[in-house]
Amino acid sequence: MNNEIVKNFLRIFLLSLIQIFVLKEIVIFGENGKYSEILIYPLGLILLPLSTPRFFLFFFAFLTGIWIDIFYDTLGVHAAACLWMAFARPYVLKFMEPKSGYTMNQHPVAQELGVFWFMQYMAILLGIFVFAYFSMKIFTLVYIADIVIRSVLSFTISYFILFLIQIIFDPKS
């Protein structure tokens, strides 16, 4: 169990380092990457074990968000998005529960619950995260169209990259 915590912590730390030092600088759509941001660090939160207590989940999400925010210079924006995602996670899991149910110490990964299941699961959570992130970033419903466009573009790119990561690296190791 102790090993598990360290592993998850290290994974989030690594992902956040990639996020901060590499992906933050990458520009794909629009001037200065106005329309898309590649956001991969939520994977760390998505992959937390199923048995993670909610209390811990929220706290972890908040700290991760603030940690990223410090480097993005947007204090509170990432944290709020992470929190929304963490809040939705148990409900998404419950909604997507297989007929046989979850077993103890299971991880929400493709290797354990199937590629199709994982794709859906990640899509929902990433979608929530990205939408919450841009809502908090733009902060006004006046630009709701802007929020949606940015969310869709960012979601597409991030999702693609996350899926590759998931396929290439076995997160269990």
Place this chain on the structure above:
Amino acid sequence: MLKLLQQVIQHGSFILFLLLQFLCFYFIISYNQDQKKIYLYSHQKLNSSVTSRYKGVVDYFGLKKKNAILAEENARLMEQHYNSKTIISKENIETDSSFNALVEKYQIIPARVINNSINRPNNLITINKGGKDGILPNMGVITTTGIVGIVTDTSRNFSLVLSVLNPNCKISSKLIRCGFFGPMIWDGENPQYSTLVDIQKYADVKIGDTVSTSGYSYIFPGQVPIGTVNEIENNPGAFTYNIHVKLFQDMAILDEVYIIKNSTMMERSELESKGIKYE
């Protein structure tokens, strides 16, 4: 208390979520310039809309009092307006105290209509001020737009007003442009119109001319607007026109009225009553 504690433990994670979300919100609006501006703008907008709506509701409670205050103020302004026409110059008054006493001074008393009729042959109005407010018969009643009638009787708290829509009510009126004057009497037909009689046929009357009080009676001061000339009735064989006047004041919607008290009323009526034997 125990139950509350249980609830807190049960929903602890949710409370934590709310707390952290709140903290995030606080961070967002205090450390991010764009979001801060948006927040302040929305906050201000919401705040002002809420306060204005609240004020809109609360204003209704004070409306009655406010109305009374405005009526008082109107009366005061009218007083100033009508008195300024009677005082010739200030120096005269200050140097000659006897002159001061002779000058007509108007006092205006605000009142409200509590009973009104327009469709009877003889229309009367009741107002909510009476003898205890200093109202006497033969005082003029006006509104801010036109004239209403003449007080005929008073009780302690109420007064009866002879409406202009009453054939017994004769108002000394004048055509402002050409200066001809004559009594205005209602013909008993349309409550929006009254008739100005005894205007000589050589008078240069045009449709649209304004009619006001003449100022020759002690009931009304001069220049109180009454209406406009609507139709000039030319009776062949008569020496005078009958002029139909459209009243400025719609008598159907009377509410706030003002009673004119002339300080020289008693003296003038006494004097003028002596002239009756020569008529």
